[in-house]
Amino acid sequence: MSEGKKMTSSRRHHLKSLMLQIAANLLEQEAAEIIVTKEAYLAENCAALDLSRDQAALMDFCKKLHQAIDKIDEERYDTQVKVEKADKEITELKMKVIELAGVKKPALKKVRMSADAMLKALLGSKHTVNMDLRANLKQVKKEVKEESAEVVGDWRKNIEDKADRKKMFETS
Template identity: 60%
Template sequence: MATEKRMSSSRKHSLKSCMLAVAKDLLDAEAVVKVGEREKYLADKCPPLELPYSKDELMELCKKLHQQVDDGEEERYSIEFKLNMVVNEVRDLNIKIIDLRGKFKRPKLKKVRMSADAMLKALLGSKHTVNMDLRSNLKQVKKEVKEEDKQLRDVGDWRKNIEDKSDRKKMFDS
């Protein structure tokens, strides 16, 4: 490796300019060929239009042109359909290639101790100030105790209730 001679910068520059000139000539020749092919195709598919003078001949010409337009649309549709099929097939093959390469190694994630406020501040940016103290945002509701509920809770001694009910039972028995 040490015995190899390096190419001088002027030599590199001259070779690069020669390569670019050859590439430019090739591109120009390719463009001329494409223009010639396009003109030939258009001459074949679209002959010069000769307009007839009678109404019947004009109707025939219109029907012929409509048929050509329909044929062109059918051809375009079939080419689009084939193209979509090929694109889907290429996508499926790419997925298969990725699957065949094997499973990806998942990187080990580090635990980060961060409060919810700090996390939201990092996600939303420093402009937003977010408080996660949700209890402070809640309304205070005072519970009203109804008198009926109070009476049900303050039943008192159960033996007194039984004695009262036994008097009623005697009343029904007699």
């Protein structure tokens, strides 16, 4: 079949049905093999029952069977308890591994959203919040301090005044 041609739907359907028939035949063969092996195992490991004995012998045989069943049942229970303990231990160890590994935090994605849109998403559309904080501020006019020319004027006079102050502290 060349690369350019596609399989027709009838051909595809025919191949599917063929594969299903083959699979069904294989399943039937497998089931028959299981039955044969089971019968062979039972014939090999379980002897045929001899029911030609008297009633006392049959009662004794039944008691032995019940004892064997009880013994096997106890063993099954013991193994079941062991398995449950092992399962609990496995789950506890898994939990410890998870605790030791820690929880990995997913990488945060950048979200381009204004503060107004975030608050609207958090609080719902009922609440309208204006995040224009500059609108709520008071406007303060700056007072320009103009230093008088007199203060800046003659520096010698300024030094003399300070000298007088110095004398005042020295005398006291």
